[in-house]
Amino acid sequence: MKILVLGSGGREHALAWKLARSPGVSVFAAPGNPGIAKVGTCLPVVAGASYLEIAEAIGADLTVVGPEAPLVAGVVDAFRAHGRKIVGPDRRAAQLEGSKVFAKNFFAQSNISTAEFVTVENETDARKALDRFGFPVVLKADGLAAGKGVIVAHDRNTAEAALGTLKGRLVIEEFLRGEEVSFIALCDGRDVVPLAPTQDHKAVFDGDTGPNTGGMGAYCDGAILTEAQTREILDGVIYPTVEAMRFTGFLYAGLMMTAAGPKVLEFNVRLGDPETQPLMHRMASDFLPALMAAASGELAGVKLEWRSGPSVCVVLASGGYPGAYETGKAIREIDAAEATGATVFHAGTRMGAAGLETAGGRVLGVTAAGDDLAGAIDGAYEAVRRVAFEGMHYRTDIGRKGLERYNRKTVGT
Numbered sequence: 165m166k167i168l169v170l171g172s173g174g175r176e177h178a179l180a181w182k183l184a185r186s187p188g189v190s191v192f193a194a195p196g197n198p199g200i201a202k203v204g205t206c207l208p209v210v211a212g213a214s215y216l217e218i219a220e221a222i223g224a225d226l227t228v229v230g231p232e233a234p235l236v237a238g239v240v241d242a243f244r245a246h247g248r249k250i251v252g253p254d255r256r257a258a259q260l261e262g263s264k265v266f267a268k269n270f271f272a273q274s275n276i277s278t279a280e281f282v283t284v285e286n287e288t289d290a291r292k293a294l295d296r297f298g299f300p301v302v303l304k305a306d307g308l309a310a311g312k313g314v315i316v317a318h319d320r321n322t323a324e325a326a327l328g329t330l331k332g333r334l335v336i337e338e339f340l341r342g343e344e345v346s347f348i349a350l351c352d353g354r355d356v357v358p359l360a361p362t363q364d365h366k367a368v369f370d371g372d373t374g375p376n377t378g379g380m381g382a383y384c385d386g387a388i389l390t391e392a393q394t395r396e397i398l399d400g401v402i403y404p405t406v407e408a409m410r411f412t413g414f415l416y417a418g419l420m421m422t423a424a425g426p427k428v429l430e431f432n433v434r435l436g437d438p439e440t441q442p443l444m445h446r447m448a449s450d451f452l453p454a455l456m457a458a459a460s461g462e463l464a465g466v467k468l469e470w471r472s473g474p475s476v477c478v479v480l481a482s483g484g485y486p487g488a489y490e491t492g493k494a495i496r497e498i499d500a501a502e503a504t505g506a507t508v509f510h511a512g513t514r515m516g517a518a519g520l521e522t523a524g525g526r527v528l529g530v531t532a533a534g535d536d537l538a539g540a541i542d543g544a545y546e547a548v549r550r551v552a553f554e555g556m557h558y559r560t561d562i563g564r565k566g567l568e569r570y571n572r573k574t575v576g577t
């Protein structure tokens with residue numbers, strides 16, 4: 165069976181790595197990356213050619229879409245029109261990620277709990293909204309912005325500066341307090357299979373300080389949510405959305421677990437990056453049957469099993485990221501890192517004349533499992549310390565919030 169993965173980052177490497185373990189599967193990726201090339205065949209994406217043409221050329225039995233851009237552009241509609249199986253939402257449902265205004269209006273209409281908000285079209289209305297909400301306040305650009313369209317302003321000066329950089333239509337909303345959780349469910353338009361909960365680390369520096377990034381690390385651990393919280397999210401957020409939009413593919417709810425219950429910060433219509441790295445690492449089941457079932461409207465009764473120990477992924481980023489950074493730095497000692505038992509997923513790498521080199525802001529996702537969260541964290545950082553490239557930086561506190569949660573529970577019981 166031929167499975168095509170669309171995309172070229174760490175999320176796609178983790179997916180390809182997992183699918184390559186399914187019996188009888190050949191993995192293809194377009195365009196892929198040097199990590200994916202170790203488990204499958206990378207196909208160049210030639211200007212002017214479509215993903216559908218690539219899938220037809222290789223006779224793909226199933227295509228899984230990594231990033232949001234092709235979904236928002238309607239890749240799923242195009243595949244379905246030609247009878248090709250694909251995992252992802254149609255163009256209409258992809259607007260839940262493609263437009264913050266569309267998503268917020270959808271939450272309001274569907275009674276999905278989210279931060280209080282207003283939509284503004286110009287600076288005058290934006291200033292009025294700032295007066296209404298006070299500080300801190302959150303400003304969000306309407307369209308896709310690769311993780312950079314959201315600014316949390318703690319004071320008026322920061323908010324004013326944000327109005328200068330975030331152009332066009334904005335959502336301005338109430339600042340929510342609590343712990344963030346990424347909740348991702350595989351959907352077939354009616355039925356839903358939740359993946360295990362994960363926690364991302366969006367800010368660039370330790371202690372959640374510095375500007376937001378695409379994600380500096382994530383861990384996957386069943387203990388992030390109680391069963392009651394999972395039920396509340398499924399009933400209050402996931403099922404109403406799947407029903408209203410006949411949602412197919414991965415529905416990712418970015419949630420704030422507030423004192424008043426879970427509230428949606430954002431929807432993504434795809435797997436998270438880096439959440440997918442610890443998710444694929446920790447998943448015990450063969451993933452292919454679930455993906456096939458999702459693409460065929462046959463998810464009812466499907467279950468996914470997870471290893472009991474958590475998995476932790478630490479992102480190694482280029483010097484300067486999420487600001488400007490240089491590429492082309494030689495990457496050393498990935499084999500030594502993997503010799504510790506960790507798995508190194510490639511995010512922004514390429515093969516240069518002298519071997520593997522950096523090609524993006526987020527370069528690698530070093531991922532390890534453990535019997536418990538402390539063990540998984542130690543395993544990931546032991547491997548991280550063996551990798552090197554010029555300018556490399558990473559957070560040293562991935563998973564720490566999870567450890568604090570255990571400590572609170574142990575002290576309290």
Ligand code: AMP
Nearest residue numbers: 279302314337338339340366418429430
């Ligand atoms: P988003 O792209 O909407 O998920 O926003 C990116 C990040 O900004 C989130 O992961 C949160 O850390 C933060 N954020 C967004 N909206 C809010 C909010 N209403 N209150 C507090 N933090 C927020």
Ligand code: GLY
Nearest residue numbers: 378379436437438
């Ligand atoms: N890690 C956050 C995202 O994938 O949007």
